[in-house]
Amino acid sequence: MKAACSFFIATLLAFPAYGQIIEQVLVKVNGEIITKTDLEDRQIAALRDQGSARIDPDTLKSDEGLRRALADITPQLLVDAIDELLMVQLGREKGYRLTDEQFKQWLVDFRKQQKLEDDARFEAVLKQEGMTLPDLRRQIERQFLVSQVQRDEVGTKLQITEEEARQYYLANRNEFVEAASVSFREILIELPAAAQSSAGVNVAADDEVRKQAEAVRARALAGEDFPTLVVEVSASATRANGGLIG
Known part of the structure:
Protein backbone atom coordinates (compact mmCIF):
# COMPACT_ATOMS: atom_id res chain seq x y z
CA MET A 1 0.00 0.00 0.00
CA LYS A 2 1.33 3.38 -0.96
CA ALA A 3 1.62 5.63 2.05
CA ALA A 4 0.97 9.11 0.75
CA CYS A 5 1.02 11.40 3.79
CA SER A 6 0.73 15.14 3.53
CA PHE A 7 1.26 17.25 6.62
CA PHE A 8 -0.61 20.50 6.92
CA ILE A 9 -2.72 22.55 9.25
CA ALA A 10 -5.96 23.64 7.70
CA THR A 11 -9.51 24.45 8.57
CA LEU A 12 -12.38 22.46 7.13
CA LEU A 13 -14.80 24.66 5.29
CA ALA A 14 -18.18 24.82 6.93
CA PHE A 15 -21.45 26.55 6.20
CA PRO A 16 -22.06 29.02 9.02
CA ALA A 17 -25.81 28.86 8.46
CA TYR A 18 -25.82 25.28 9.74
CA GLY A 19 -23.65 26.04 12.77
CA GLN A 20 -21.19 23.26 11.84
CA ILE A 21 -18.17 22.81 14.12
CA ILE A 22 -14.90 23.88 12.56
CA GLU A 23 -12.20 21.22 12.89
CA GLN A 24 -8.48 21.45 12.31
CA VAL A 25 -6.84 18.81 10.14
CA LEU A 26 -3.30 17.96 11.20
CA VAL A 27 -2.42 15.10 8.86
CA LYS A 28 -3.89 13.60 5.72
CA VAL A 29 -2.97 9.98 4.95
CA ASN A 30 -4.16 8.53 1.64
CA GLY A 31 -7.26 10.69 1.74
CA GLU A 32 -8.07 10.08 5.42
CA ILE A 33 -7.43 12.70 8.05
CA ILE A 34 -6.12 12.95 11.59
CA THR A 35 -7.70 15.93 13.30
CA LYS A 36 -6.63 18.08 16.18
CA THR A 37 -9.37 16.45 18.25
CA ASP A 38 -7.96 13.00 17.45
CA LEU A 39 -4.54 14.11 18.67
CA GLU A 40 -5.99 15.74 21.79
CA ASP A 41 -7.77 12.48 22.66
CA ARG A 42 -4.43 10.68 22.47
CA GLN A 43 -2.76 13.37 24.57
CA ILE A 44 -5.42 13.00 27.26
CA ALA A 45 -5.09 9.21 27.23
CA ALA A 46 -1.29 9.48 27.51
CA LEU A 47 -1.53 11.89 30.44
CA ARG A 48 -3.94 9.55 32.19
CA ASP A 49 -1.61 6.63 31.65
CA GLN A 50 1.43 8.42 33.00
CA GLY A 51 3.46 5.23 33.49
CA SER A 52 3.45 4.19 29.84
CA ALA A 53 4.07 7.77 28.71
CA ARG A 54 7.00 8.05 31.14
CA ILE A 55 5.63 11.26 32.55
CA ASP A 56 6.64 12.41 36.00
CA PRO A 57 3.32 13.14 37.79
CA ASP A 58 4.94 16.07 39.60
CA THR A 59 5.47 17.90 36.29
CA LEU A 60 1.70 18.02 35.73
CA LYS A 61 1.08 20.10 38.83
CA SER A 62 1.89 23.35 37.02
CA ASP A 63 0.85 24.82 33.68
CA GLU A 64 4.48 25.03 32.58
CA GLY A 65 5.09 21.41 33.51
CA LEU A 66 2.00 20.33 31.60
CA ARG A 67 3.14 22.24 28.51
CA ARG A 68 6.57 20.60 28.68
CA ALA A 69 5.03 17.15 29.07
CA LEU A 70 2.78 17.69 26.06
CA ALA A 71 5.71 18.97 24.01
CA ASP A 72 7.66 15.81 24.88
CA ILE A 73 4.96 13.26 24.07
CA THR A 74 3.11 14.87 21.16
CA PRO A 75 5.59 14.10 18.32
CA GLN A 76 5.55 10.37 19.11
CA LEU A 77 1.78 10.39 19.57
CA LEU A 78 1.38 11.85 16.09
CA VAL A 79 3.72 9.24 14.61
CA ASP A 80 1.76 6.50 16.38
CA ALA A 81 -1.51 7.90 15.02
CA ILE A 82 -0.16 7.86 11.45
CA ASP A 83 1.19 4.31 11.84
CA GLU A 84 -2.16 3.16 13.17
CA LEU A 85 -4.07 4.76 10.32
CA LEU A 86 -1.76 3.14 7.77
CA MET A 87 -2.33 -0.27 9.36
CA VAL A 88 -6.09 0.30 9.42
CA GLN A 89 -6.02 1.14 5.72
CA LEU A 90 -3.87 -1.92 4.98
CA GLY A 91 -6.24 -4.10 6.96
CA ARG A 92 -9.15 -2.89 4.85
CA GLU A 93 -7.18 -3.55 1.66
CA LYS A 94 -6.57 -7.12 2.86
CA GLY A 95 -10.30 -7.57 3.32
CA TYR A 96 -10.40 -7.74 7.09
CA ARG A 97 -13.54 -6.53 8.85
CA LEU A 98 -15.09 -6.79 12.28
CA THR A 99 -18.40 -8.62 11.91
CA ASP A 100 -21.51 -7.80 13.91
CA GLU A 101 -21.22 -11.14 15.70
CA GLN A 102 -17.58 -10.52 16.64
CA PHE A 103 -18.41 -7.09 18.03
CA LYS A 104 -21.38 -8.43 20.00
CA GLN A 105 -19.21 -11.13 21.55
CA TRP A 106 -16.47 -8.63 22.35
CA LEU A 107 -19.04 -6.34 23.96
CA VAL A 108 -20.47 -9.14 26.11
CA ASP A 109 -16.99 -10.12 27.31
CA PHE A 110 -15.96 -6.51 27.90
CA ARG A 111 -19.04 -5.63 29.94
CA LYS A 112 -18.65 -8.77 32.00
CA GLN A 113 -14.97 -8.09 32.72
CA GLN A 114 -15.67 -4.46 33.64
CA LYS A 115 -18.80 -5.35 35.64
CA LEU A 116 -20.96 -3.23 33.34
CA GLU A 117 -23.77 -5.74 32.68
CA ASP A 118 -26.30 -3.16 33.85
CA ASP A 119 -27.42 -1.20 30.76
CA ALA A 120 -27.88 2.08 32.63
CA ARG A 121 -24.41 1.92 34.12
CA PHE A 122 -22.85 0.99 30.78
CA GLU A 123 -24.57 3.90 29.02
CA ALA A 124 -23.46 6.24 31.81
CA VAL A 125 -19.83 5.19 31.30
CA LEU A 126 -20.11 5.76 27.55
CA LYS A 127 -21.59 9.20 28.18
CA GLN A 128 -18.82 10.01 30.64
CA GLU A 129 -16.25 9.14 27.97
CA GLY A 130 -18.14 11.20 25.38
CA MET A 131 -18.82 8.13 23.24
CA THR A 132 -21.77 6.43 21.63
CA LEU A 133 -22.06 2.72 20.89
CA PRO A 134 -21.24 3.32 17.17
CA ASP A 135 -18.17 5.31 18.30
CA LEU A 136 -17.09 2.37 20.44
CA ARG A 137 -17.58 -0.05 17.57
CA ARG A 138 -15.44 2.09 15.24
CA GLN A 139 -12.69 2.21 17.84
CA ILE A 140 -12.77 -1.56 18.38
CA GLU A 141 -12.79 -2.18 14.63
CA ARG A 142 -9.66 -0.06 14.26
CA GLN A 143 -7.97 -2.08 16.98
CA PHE A 144 -9.11 -5.29 15.29
CA LEU A 145 -7.68 -4.24 11.91
CA VAL A 146 -4.38 -3.18 13.48
CA SER A 147 -4.05 -6.48 15.35
CA GLN A 148 -4.75 -8.48 12.17
CA VAL A 149 -2.10 -6.59 10.20
CA GLN A 150 0.43 -6.96 13.02
CA ARG A 151 -0.30 -10.69 13.21
CA ASP A 152 0.32 -10.99 9.47
CA GLU A 153 3.61 -9.13 9.76
CA VAL A 154 4.82 -11.34 12.63
CA GLY A 155 3.72 -14.49 10.80
CA THR A 156 5.63 -13.47 7.68
CA LYS A 157 8.81 -12.87 9.66
CA LEU A 158 8.48 -16.23 11.41
CA GLN A 159 8.15 -18.24 8.20
CA ILE A 160 11.45 -19.95 7.32
CA THR A 161 12.23 -22.53 4.68
CA GLU A 162 13.53 -26.04 5.37
CA GLU A 163 16.89 -25.04 3.88
CA GLU A 164 17.13 -22.01 6.20
CA ALA A 165 16.38 -24.24 9.18
CA ARG A 166 19.04 -26.75 8.07
CA GLN A 167 21.66 -24.03 7.62
CA TYR A 168 20.90 -22.63 11.08
CA TYR A 169 21.25 -26.10 12.60
CA LEU A 170 24.61 -26.67 10.89
CA ALA A 171 25.89 -23.28 12.02
CA ASN A 172 24.68 -23.73 15.61
CA ARG A 173 24.96 -27.49 16.07
CA ASN A 174 26.41 -27.18 19.58
CA GLU A 175 23.18 -25.57 20.79
CA PHE A 176 21.29 -28.76 19.98
CA VAL A 177 23.67 -31.18 21.73
CA GLU A 178 23.46 -32.10 25.40
CA ALA A 179 26.36 -33.69 27.21
CA ALA A 180 25.77 -37.34 28.06
CA SER A 181 24.88 -38.01 31.69
CA VAL A 182 24.27 -41.12 33.77
CA SER A 183 22.40 -41.44 37.04
CA PHE A 184 22.37 -44.48 39.32
Missing part, protein backbone atom coordinates in the same frame (compact mmCIF):
# COMPACT_ATOMS: atom_id res chain seq x y z
CA ARG A 185 19.53 -45.72 41.50
CA GLU A 186 19.60 -48.72 43.82
CA ILE A 187 17.25 -51.14 45.49
CA LEU A 188 18.60 -52.93 48.57
CA ILE A 189 16.89 -56.09 49.75
CA GLU A 190 18.30 -57.22 53.10
CA LEU A 191 18.20 -60.53 54.88
CA PRO A 192 16.05 -60.44 58.00
CA ALA A 193 18.20 -59.91 61.11
CA ALA A 194 16.97 -63.20 62.53
CA ALA A 195 18.35 -65.05 59.51
CA GLN A 196 21.87 -63.75 60.14
CA SER A 197 24.22 -65.29 62.74
CA SER A 198 27.89 -65.43 63.52
CA ALA A 199 27.97 -68.86 61.90
CA GLY A 200 26.87 -67.49 58.51
CA VAL A 201 23.78 -66.82 56.46
CA ASN A 202 20.69 -69.01 56.61
CA VAL A 203 20.52 -70.72 53.20
CA ALA A 204 16.74 -70.80 53.06
CA ALA A 205 16.51 -67.10 53.89
CA ASP A 206 19.17 -66.34 51.29
CA ASP A 207 17.14 -68.13 48.63
CA GLU A 208 14.03 -66.21 49.62
CA VAL A 209 15.82 -62.86 49.33
CA ARG A 210 17.22 -63.88 45.94
CA LYS A 211 13.70 -64.68 44.71
CA GLN A 212 12.49 -61.27 45.93
CA ALA A 213 15.35 -59.54 44.13
CA GLU A 214 14.64 -61.39 40.89
CA ALA A 215 10.94 -60.53 41.13
CA VAL A 216 11.73 -56.83 41.64
CA ARG A 217 14.19 -56.92 38.73
CA ALA A 218 11.55 -58.44 36.47
CA ARG A 219 9.07 -55.70 37.41
CA ALA A 220 11.65 -53.01 36.65
CA LEU A 221 12.48 -54.56 33.26
CA ALA A 222 8.76 -54.72 32.51
CA GLY A 223 8.61 -50.94 32.77
CA GLU A 224 7.40 -50.22 36.28
CA ASP A 225 8.50 -46.87 37.68
CA PHE A 226 11.85 -47.51 39.38
CA PRO A 227 11.55 -44.84 42.12
CA THR A 228 8.15 -46.30 43.01
CA LEU A 229 9.70 -49.75 43.34
CA VAL A 230 12.43 -48.27 45.54
CA VAL A 231 9.88 -46.83 47.96
CA GLU A 232 7.99 -50.13 48.01
CA VAL A 233 10.79 -52.66 48.59
CA SER A 234 14.20 -51.03 49.22
CA ALA A 235 15.82 -51.15 52.65
CA SER A 236 18.53 -48.62 51.73
CA ALA A 237 18.84 -45.12 53.17
CA THR A 238 18.53 -43.85 49.58
CA ARG A 239 14.87 -44.94 49.63
CA ALA A 240 13.88 -41.39 50.61
CA ASN A 241 15.06 -39.96 47.27
CA GLY A 242 13.97 -42.76 44.98
CA GLY A 243 17.16 -44.76 45.35
CA LEU A 244 19.31 -42.08 43.70
CA ILE A 245 23.01 -42.52 44.43
CA GLY A 246 25.28 -39.48 44.55
Whole structure:
Protein backbone atom coordinates (compact mmCIF):
# COMPACT_ATOMS: atom_id res chain seq x y z
CA MET A 1 0.00 0.00 0.00
CA LYS A 2 1.33 3.38 -0.96
CA ALA A 3 1.62 5.63 2.05
CA ALA A 4 0.97 9.11 0.75
CA CYS A 5 1.02 11.40 3.79
CA SER A 6 0.73 15.14 3.53
CA PHE A 7 1.26 17.25 6.62
CA PHE A 8 -0.61 20.50 6.92
CA ILE A 9 -2.72 22.55 9.25
CA ALA A 10 -5.96 23.64 7.70
CA THR A 11 -9.51 24.45 8.57
CA LEU A 12 -12.38 22.46 7.13
CA LEU A 13 -14.80 24.66 5.29
CA ALA A 14 -18.18 24.82 6.93
CA PHE A 15 -21.45 26.55 6.20
CA PRO A 16 -22.06 29.02 9.02
CA ALA A 17 -25.81 28.86 8.46
CA TYR A 18 -25.82 25.28 9.74
CA GLY A 19 -23.65 26.04 12.77
CA GLN A 20 -21.19 23.26 11.84
CA ILE A 21 -18.17 22.81 14.12
CA ILE A 22 -14.90 23.88 12.56
CA GLU A 23 -12.20 21.22 12.89
CA GLN A 24 -8.48 21.45 12.31
CA VAL A 25 -6.84 18.81 10.14
CA LEU A 26 -3.30 17.96 11.20
CA VAL A 27 -2.42 15.10 8.86
CA LYS A 28 -3.89 13.60 5.72
CA VAL A 29 -2.97 9.98 4.95
CA ASN A 30 -4.16 8.53 1.64
CA GLY A 31 -7.26 10.69 1.74
CA GLU A 32 -8.07 10.08 5.42
CA ILE A 33 -7.43 12.70 8.05
CA ILE A 34 -6.12 12.95 11.59
CA THR A 35 -7.70 15.93 13.30
CA LYS A 36 -6.63 18.08 16.18
CA THR A 37 -9.37 16.45 18.25
CA ASP A 38 -7.96 13.00 17.45
CA LEU A 39 -4.54 14.11 18.67
CA GLU A 40 -5.99 15.74 21.79
CA ASP A 41 -7.77 12.48 22.66
CA ARG A 42 -4.43 10.68 22.47
CA GLN A 43 -2.76 13.37 24.57
CA ILE A 44 -5.42 13.00 27.26
CA ALA A 45 -5.09 9.21 27.23
CA ALA A 46 -1.29 9.48 27.51
CA LEU A 47 -1.53 11.89 30.44
CA ARG A 48 -3.94 9.55 32.19
CA ASP A 49 -1.61 6.63 31.65
CA GLN A 50 1.43 8.42 33.00
CA GLY A 51 3.46 5.23 33.49
CA SER A 52 3.45 4.19 29.84
CA ALA A 53 4.07 7.77 28.71
CA ARG A 54 7.00 8.05 31.14
CA ILE A 55 5.63 11.26 32.55
CA ASP A 56 6.64 12.41 36.00
CA PRO A 57 3.32 13.14 37.79
CA ASP A 58 4.94 16.07 39.60
CA THR A 59 5.47 17.90 36.29
CA LEU A 60 1.70 18.02 35.73
CA LYS A 61 1.08 20.10 38.83
CA SER A 62 1.89 23.35 37.02
CA ASP A 63 0.85 24.82 33.68
CA GLU A 64 4.48 25.03 32.58
CA GLY A 65 5.09 21.41 33.51
CA LEU A 66 2.00 20.33 31.60
CA ARG A 67 3.14 22.24 28.51
CA ARG A 68 6.57 20.60 28.68
CA ALA A 69 5.03 17.15 29.07
CA LEU A 70 2.78 17.69 26.06
CA ALA A 71 5.71 18.97 24.01
CA ASP A 72 7.66 15.81 24.88
CA ILE A 73 4.96 13.26 24.07
CA THR A 74 3.11 14.87 21.16
CA PRO A 75 5.59 14.10 18.32
CA GLN A 76 5.55 10.37 19.11
CA LEU A 77 1.78 10.39 19.57
CA LEU A 78 1.38 11.85 16.09
CA VAL A 79 3.72 9.24 14.61
CA ASP A 80 1.76 6.50 16.38
CA ALA A 81 -1.51 7.90 15.02
CA ILE A 82 -0.16 7.86 11.45
CA ASP A 83 1.19 4.31 11.84
CA GLU A 84 -2.16 3.16 13.17
CA LEU A 85 -4.07 4.76 10.32
CA LEU A 86 -1.76 3.14 7.77
CA MET A 87 -2.33 -0.27 9.36
CA VAL A 88 -6.09 0.30 9.42
CA GLN A 89 -6.02 1.14 5.72
CA LEU A 90 -3.87 -1.92 4.98
CA GLY A 91 -6.24 -4.10 6.96
CA ARG A 92 -9.15 -2.89 4.85
CA GLU A 93 -7.18 -3.55 1.66
CA LYS A 94 -6.57 -7.12 2.86
CA GLY A 95 -10.30 -7.57 3.32
CA TYR A 96 -10.40 -7.74 7.09
CA ARG A 97 -13.54 -6.53 8.85
CA LEU A 98 -15.09 -6.79 12.28
CA THR A 99 -18.40 -8.62 11.91
CA ASP A 100 -21.51 -7.80 13.91
CA GLU A 101 -21.22 -11.14 15.70
CA GLN A 102 -17.58 -10.52 16.64
CA PHE A 103 -18.41 -7.09 18.03
CA LYS A 104 -21.38 -8.43 20.00
CA GLN A 105 -19.21 -11.13 21.55
CA TRP A 106 -16.47 -8.63 22.35
CA LEU A 107 -19.04 -6.34 23.96
CA VAL A 108 -20.47 -9.14 26.11
CA ASP A 109 -16.99 -10.12 27.31
CA PHE A 110 -15.96 -6.51 27.90
CA ARG A 111 -19.04 -5.63 29.94
CA LYS A 112 -18.65 -8.77 32.00
CA GLN A 113 -14.97 -8.09 32.72
CA GLN A 114 -15.67 -4.46 33.64
CA LYS A 115 -18.80 -5.35 35.64
CA LEU A 116 -20.96 -3.23 33.34
CA GLU A 117 -23.77 -5.74 32.68
CA ASP A 118 -26.30 -3.16 33.85
CA ASP A 119 -27.42 -1.20 30.76
CA ALA A 120 -27.88 2.08 32.63
CA ARG A 121 -24.41 1.92 34.12
CA PHE A 122 -22.85 0.99 30.78
CA GLU A 123 -24.57 3.90 29.02
CA ALA A 124 -23.46 6.24 31.81
CA VAL A 125 -19.83 5.19 31.30
CA LEU A 126 -20.11 5.76 27.55
CA LYS A 127 -21.59 9.20 28.18
CA GLN A 128 -18.82 10.01 30.64
CA GLU A 129 -16.25 9.14 27.97
CA GLY A 130 -18.14 11.20 25.38
CA MET A 131 -18.82 8.13 23.24
CA THR A 132 -21.77 6.43 21.63
CA LEU A 133 -22.06 2.72 20.89
CA PRO A 134 -21.24 3.32 17.17
CA ASP A 135 -18.17 5.31 18.30
CA LEU A 136 -17.09 2.37 20.44
CA ARG A 137 -17.58 -0.05 17.57
CA ARG A 138 -15.44 2.09 15.24
CA GLN A 139 -12.69 2.21 17.84
CA ILE A 140 -12.77 -1.56 18.38
CA GLU A 141 -12.79 -2.18 14.63
CA ARG A 142 -9.66 -0.06 14.26
CA GLN A 143 -7.97 -2.08 16.98
CA PHE A 144 -9.11 -5.29 15.29
CA LEU A 145 -7.68 -4.24 11.91
CA VAL A 146 -4.38 -3.18 13.48
CA SER A 147 -4.05 -6.48 15.35
CA GLN A 148 -4.75 -8.48 12.17
CA VAL A 149 -2.10 -6.59 10.20
CA GLN A 150 0.43 -6.96 13.02
CA ARG A 151 -0.30 -10.69 13.21
CA ASP A 152 0.32 -10.99 9.47
CA GLU A 153 3.61 -9.13 9.76
CA VAL A 154 4.82 -11.34 12.63
CA GLY A 155 3.72 -14.49 10.80
CA THR A 156 5.63 -13.47 7.68
CA LYS A 157 8.81 -12.87 9.66
CA LEU A 158 8.48 -16.23 11.41
CA GLN A 159 8.15 -18.24 8.20
CA ILE A 160 11.45 -19.95 7.32
CA THR A 161 12.23 -22.53 4.68
CA GLU A 162 13.53 -26.04 5.37
CA GLU A 163 16.89 -25.04 3.88
CA GLU A 164 17.13 -22.01 6.20
CA ALA A 165 16.38 -24.24 9.18
CA ARG A 166 19.04 -26.75 8.07
CA GLN A 167 21.66 -24.03 7.62
CA TYR A 168 20.90 -22.63 11.08
CA TYR A 169 21.25 -26.10 12.60
CA LEU A 170 24.61 -26.67 10.89
CA ALA A 171 25.89 -23.28 12.02
CA ASN A 172 24.68 -23.73 15.61
CA ARG A 173 24.96 -27.49 16.07
CA ASN A 174 26.41 -27.18 19.58
CA GLU A 175 23.18 -25.57 20.79
CA PHE A 176 21.29 -28.76 19.98
CA VAL A 177 23.67 -31.18 21.73
CA GLU A 178 23.46 -32.10 25.40
CA ALA A 179 26.36 -33.69 27.21
CA ALA A 180 25.77 -37.34 28.06
CA SER A 181 24.88 -38.01 31.69
CA VAL A 182 24.27 -41.12 33.77
CA SER A 183 22.40 -41.44 37.04
CA PHE A 184 22.37 -44.48 39.32
CA ARG A 185 19.53 -45.72 41.50
CA GLU A 186 19.60 -48.72 43.82
CA ILE A 187 17.25 -51.14 45.49
CA LEU A 188 18.60 -52.93 48.57
CA ILE A 189 16.89 -56.09 49.75
CA GLU A 190 18.30 -57.22 53.10
CA LEU A 191 18.20 -60.53 54.88
CA PRO A 192 16.05 -60.44 58.00
CA ALA A 193 18.20 -59.91 61.11
CA ALA A 194 16.97 -63.20 62.53
CA ALA A 195 18.35 -65.05 59.51
CA GLN A 196 21.87 -63.75 60.14
CA SER A 197 24.22 -65.29 62.74
CA SER A 198 27.89 -65.43 63.52
CA ALA A 199 27.97 -68.86 61.90
CA GLY A 200 26.87 -67.49 58.51
CA VAL A 201 23.78 -66.82 56.46
CA ASN A 202 20.69 -69.01 56.61
CA VAL A 203 20.52 -70.72 53.20
CA ALA A 204 16.74 -70.80 53.06
CA ALA A 205 16.51 -67.10 53.89
CA ASP A 206 19.17 -66.34 51.29
CA ASP A 207 17.14 -68.13 48.63
CA GLU A 208 14.03 -66.21 49.62
CA VAL A 209 15.82 -62.86 49.33
CA ARG A 210 17.22 -63.88 45.94
CA LYS A 211 13.70 -64.68 44.71
CA GLN A 212 12.49 -61.27 45.93
CA ALA A 213 15.35 -59.54 44.13
CA GLU A 214 14.64 -61.39 40.89
CA ALA A 215 10.94 -60.53 41.13
CA VAL A 216 11.73 -56.83 41.64
CA ARG A 217 14.19 -56.92 38.73
CA ALA A 218 11.55 -58.44 36.47
CA ARG A 219 9.07 -55.70 37.41
CA ALA A 220 11.65 -53.01 36.65
CA LEU A 221 12.48 -54.56 33.26
CA ALA A 222 8.76 -54.72 32.51
CA GLY A 223 8.61 -50.94 32.77
CA GLU A 224 7.40 -50.22 36.28
CA ASP A 225 8.50 -46.87 37.68
CA PHE A 226 11.85 -47.51 39.38
CA PRO A 227 11.55 -44.84 42.12
CA THR A 228 8.15 -46.30 43.01
CA LEU A 229 9.70 -49.75 43.34
CA VAL A 230 12.43 -48.27 45.54
CA VAL A 231 9.88 -46.83 47.96
CA GLU A 232 7.99 -50.13 48.01
CA VAL A 233 10.79 -52.66 48.59
CA SER A 234 14.20 -51.03 49.22
CA ALA A 235 15.82 -51.15 52.65
CA SER A 236 18.53 -48.62 51.73
CA ALA A 237 18.84 -45.12 53.17
CA THR A 238 18.53 -43.85 49.58
CA ARG A 239 14.87 -44.94 49.63
CA ALA A 240 13.88 -41.39 50.61
CA ASN A 241 15.06 -39.96 47.27
CA GLY A 242 13.97 -42.76 44.98
CA GLY A 243 17.16 -44.76 45.35
CA LEU A 244 19.31 -42.08 43.70
CA ILE A 245 23.01 -42.52 44.43
CA GLY A 246 25.28 -39.48 44.55
